[in-house]
């Protein structure tokens with residue numbers, strides 16, 4: 001693949017800015033510069049839209065993170081290196097990279113323990129008060145930019161972020177070869193969790209959702225079984241899932257990628273005695289939880305937040321080796337000027353993943 005060097009001065013830094021809920025504008029913002037010898041400047045080529053971006057756009061807040069000042073949206077991006085700081089050794093202008101969009105302090109107890117996703121001083125793109133990557137030029141520490149192998153496109157590169165989320169969730173589930181996994185929710189992260197679980201050697205991967213079309217896609221993508229959740233009790237849904245996938249004692253691991261209360265309740269009921277349950281989806285902050293079942297089945301319950309050491313590298317490798325075909329998730333690619341329409345499409349559930357081209361990219 002030909003590398004091209006980009007002229008920094010010719011690059012627009014047009015950005016997609018959220019002013020307040022529902023109010024977005026395009027703004028030519030000042031270009032970032034290399035502030036540290038270990039930084040690089042990246043021209044953003046493609047950005048995927050995440051549920052969290054849509055949530056900020058609609059509600060202006062997620063929990064304690066409240067958009068008080070105008071904020072550039074977006075955090076699922078791939079781009080081309082334009083300039084490198086004097087200390088950067090492994091990247092050069094023209095390299096194509098996936099951007100890991102959160103920068104930890106590197107000094108706190110969590111960072112030093114290798115759990116940097118738990119850093120209390122994380123600077124994360126498009127999480128207020130920090131700007132996101134729906135912009136022309138992005139400055140980043142070079143070690144949070146992952147060079148894309150020649151056979152991985154920049155569009156696939158924009159999918160590395162949600163894939164890294166799935167990698168982290170599946171690591172938390174500690175799936176072993178031959179095991180059975182139930183994934184609740186067949187949105188992008190649920191689909192990617194199912195695919196990663198399969199890459200980890202799971203022999204049964206059951207996708208569960210309330211929307212049949214999403215499950216049809218899951219079946220074509222990676223799932224061995226699919227189940228449409230019914231309006232029955234969580235115990236009855238769990239029983240039906242076990243029958244459908246021939247899991248008489250339940251699943252070895254259950255991943256919830258929906259955040260929905262009935263899913264979580266069904267998930268705890270479908271996991272086997274001594275199995276593992278991972279909460280990946282974020283929904284209501286508080287729910288009714290089947291804690292007795294968790295106790296008497298001695299279930300290991302884990303949370304999962306963003307991604308940490310090794311997750312981006314593994315995500316890139318899963319795409320390079322063809323074990324997770326992220327291209328299939330891309331419903332469409334639109335120009336930067338169509339960013340608001342793209343958000344609308346994600347909100348109304350018309351697409352799996354839509355990519356927004358960078359402002360300097362021709363579509």
Ligand SMILES: [Zn+2]
Pocket residue numbers: 050051052075076161162
């Ligand atoms: Zn995301």
Ligand SMILES: [Zn+2]
Pocket residue numbers: 104105106107108109110111112116119120121122
């Ligand atoms: Zn830290």
